[in-house]
Amino acid sequence: MTRIGFIWIAVLVLSCGSSNDTSLTTEGVIVDLAEKKVALMWLAPDCPLCQAYSTRFTELAAVSAPDVSYYGVLPGAHYSQEEIEHFKDSFAFDLEIVTDPDYRLSRKLGATVTPEFFLLDTGYQVIYSGKFDDWATDLSQKKLKPTAYYFKDAIEAFSQGKHVAINHVDPIGCTIEYD
Numbered sequence: 001m002t003r004i005g006f007i008w009i010a011v012l013v014l015s016c017g018s019s020n021d022t023s024l025t026t027e028g029v030i031v032d033l034a035e036k037k038v039a040l041m042w043l044a045p046d047c048p049l050c051q052a053y054s055t056r057f058t059e060l061a062a063v064s065a066p067d068v069s070y071y072g073v074l075p076g077a078h079y080s081q082e083e084i085e086h087f088k089d090s091f092a093f094d095l096e097i098v099t100d101p102d103y104r105l106s107r108k109l110g111a112t113v114t115p116e117f118f119l120l121d122t123g124y125q126v127i128y129s130g131k132f133d134d135w136a137t138d139l140s141q142k143k144l145k146p147t148a149y150y151f152k153d154a155i156e157a158f159s160q161g162k163h164v165a166i167n168h169v170d171p172i173g174c175t176i177e178y179d
Helices: 003-017 048-063 081-090 104-109 150-159
Strands: 022-024 030-032 037-042 068-075 097-100 116-121 125-130 136-138
Touching (some): 022 097, 037 150, 048 081, 068 104, 068 150, 097 104, 116 150
Parallel strands (some): 037 068, 068 097
Antiparallel strands (some): 037 116
């Protein structure tokens, strides 16, 4: 076997066999997102749309099916614990927030903006990604009230074992600036 062939096999074995899919929350709790059905909200505490959608996301979590776990995801390492706590207190975000300091989870799922919403089955299978609803039509344009509830509809269909009719809607938000 050539040296390059040995290195390639070693890389494959190490990347497949030692996958660590656990994440740490801002409260220091370790969660394994691959082992459960999850609804995720990518957020940035200073993003106006995240601030607006945080309450809607937590309200949805409170009335949703119990087989789906809800988390915020904080991409990068740009915010202090104090800024995160201020966001949670100011916008009634009472869910755990998973940290993604190296953007590993963000890259794995292809997150591009905050807020962006993902519904995942076990093993990171994406069931839905994109906008929460159609309220925001552009960064600075919003309708009086939403008329399409993409994320909620996807969660309801998924929880009932039905086909998710709309599995992606291009998100609108603050761009995630990968370091």
